[in-house]
Amino acid sequence: MLENANDWSDTFYEKWKPIAMGFVNGAEKCLQCGKCTGQCPAAAVNPSYNPRKMIADLVNGNIKRIVSSIELWQCFFCSGCFATCPVDINFPFFVFMTRLAAMSQGFGWEDVKQLQKYAEQDYLSDGITVSPSERNPYVLEERGDIANIREEAGMPRKRQVTEEAVAEINMISDLSGMTSFMKKIGGVELYDCSKCTPRIEEKCKTKELPRKVGDIKTHYRFYNYGVPTGGAENA
Known part of the structure; x- marks a missing residue:
């Protein structure tokens, strides 16, 4: 995905906090230790899936990279990342909330439907x-x-x-x-x-990607956190 300056928002994370109802307010405490990614079953089979990088993008306001990513839809909520996180970041709830944001922007509907x-x-x-x-x-x-x-x-x-x-x-x-x-x-x-x-x-x-879902125009997603096995860059 090509990034533009307006894809970033310095105030996004602060706006996110009340929407997330307190469940992921500690994302700024992330140590970038990588324990979440190291124990993740999805990351074990897909080298481009990286919760640590997604948390960094949330805090830094690069929401476009997250919502347009294929990786956002590869979590299956085992909560191993939450259990192993030394600062108790609830990454599964982060994924849930961000998927809703992605759907509102037209991403991920080929999975949802x-x-x-x-x-x-x-x-x-x-x-x-x-x-x-x-x-x-x-x-x-x-x-x-x-x-x-x-x-x-x-x-x-x-x-x-x-x-x-x-x-x-x-x-x-x-x-x-x-x-x-x-x-x-x-x-x-x-x-x-x-x-x-x-x-x-x-x-x-x-x-299959539907052209529209209601009034929402759909978009193809990208592997935004690395190239997976097989070399495909988008899907």
């Missing part, structure tokens, strides 16, 4: 957060799908969730507004990983 059908097919119907047929098209070695990996580990191929738990998940989804949000944004085509072909695998690597 894929959640709608996933939520209907797996999460709300079966209470499963990871589909048993899911596989990673970027993984070079052949490991099979999630069901095969679970079976090799001595577990059932599909996680079993009680009817009571599924009912609670749906109730929480309804009360929190997630159900209505998913219906509002609509979804994109999801492929059956159990019937994967080289053509489908290649399409999985390039997510």
Whole structure:
């Protein structure tokens, strides 16, 4: 991403604090020790993902680099960074709030819109957060799908969730507004990983980007914190 002088804001972090409701007010205390990045599972598989650099950009006001980055969407909220941070910076909440800012600027919708059908097919119907047929098209070695990996580990191929738990998940989804949000944004085509072909695998690597979501014009994102394995600079 090409940066302009007006992409930076000296007052951004101070404006951010009340919006973040006190959860990431300590970002200016960051020691830049790198413990967050060193223990991060996402950083382990993607060398361009770097929470330490993203925190520095937040404090310094380079918000455009954060919101237009692909890396912002690679956190899956394990909270290992928060647990290991010597000054207790709540980076997962930082990611959550910044993703909302990115969406308002038209970034990240190719990821968000894929959640709608996933939520209907797996999460709300079966209470499963990871589909048993899911596989990673970027993984070079052949490991099979999630069901095969679970079976090799001595577990059932599909996680079993009680009817009571599924009912609670749906109730929480309804009360929190997630159900209505998913219906509002609509979804994109999801492929059956159990019937994967080289053509489908290649399409999985390039997510569909809608032109607009409501009144928001969408934009492609960039690897703003380094070039990942494979050399692609944007997606």
